[in-house]
Amino acid sequence: MATHLQGSLFDQTDDLRLGPLDGLRRTRLNAGAWIDLLPGWLTGADTLFERLVLDVPWRAERRRMYDRSVDVPRLLRFYGPGDPLPHPLLDEAREALSAHYADELGEPFVTAGLCYYRDGRDSVAWHGDRIGRSAHEDTMIAILSVGAPRDLALRPRGGGQVLRRPLGHGDLIVMGGSCQRTWEHAVPKTNRAAGPRISVQFRTRGVR
Numbered sequence: 001m002a003t004h005l006q007g008s009l010f011d012q013t014d015d016l017r018l019g020p021l022d023g024l025r026r027t028r029l030n031a032g033a034w035i036d037l038l039p040g041w042l043t044g045a046d047t048l049f050e051r052l053v054l055d056v057p058w059r060a061e062r063r064r065m066y067d068r069s070v071d072v073p074r075l076l077r078f079y080g081p082g083d084p085l086p087h088p089l090l091d092e093a094r095e096a097l098s099a100h101y102a103d104e105l106g107e108p109f110v111t112a113g114l115c116y117y118r119d120g121r122d123s124v125a126w127h128g129d130r131i132g133r134s135a136h137e138d139t140m141i142a143i144l145s146v147g148a149p150r151d152l153a154l155r156p157r158g159g160g161q162v163l164r165r166p167l168g169h170g171d172l173i174v175m176g177g178s179c180q181r182t183w184e185h186a187v188p189k190t191n192r193a194a195g196p197r198i199s200v201q202f203r204t205r206g207v208r
């Protein structure tokens, strides 16, 4: 797999470090959904990006579409509860998030789903993460984004005004409340030249 990393693509420091979470800012959406945003949570994210590209055993998946089977346009890897994560920074991030949201969430983040968008043609279509308890309970999904900036788009389920949040290198977004049931999200394809991006989604037990 070609990685096309030209030196310090995204930021200038090798010092991989998570900042404090008290800068998180909440936007309330309707129907009990909300998002928390913290740009630049992780600094030195180049190192993490490069390690994840090389070390994660990425999988291409296929899915049925009508009578054909098509490639899912991104690479994936899922780490379940207790699976060793591919980089210690991810353990640190998950622990920091679990501690920060402990009272409000009432349980820790235990899984990590990784997605690798190789360029602007890779994407994920509108969906809610509604497999498991999130189909009928509030939950939180925290996403750490590294690599090229891509928009996370959000809209009320079934349609409505689309919000876009550009997620850059080291940025954190948390979708909470009813967001997976009452809203949908997507990473749309882009015609702009977009470099590679990796997102890490932390979820609670029994939520996909």
Ligand SMILES: O=C(O)CCC(=O)C(=O)O
Residues within 6 Å of the ligand: 113, 115, 124, 129, 143, 152, 185, 186, 187, 199, 201
């Ligand atoms: O890449 C992202 O930021 C979002 C990924 C996502 O929504 C998912 O895998 O369920």
Ligand SMILES: [Fe+2]
Residues within 6 Å of the ligand: 127, 128, 129, 185
């Ligand atoms: Fe999702």
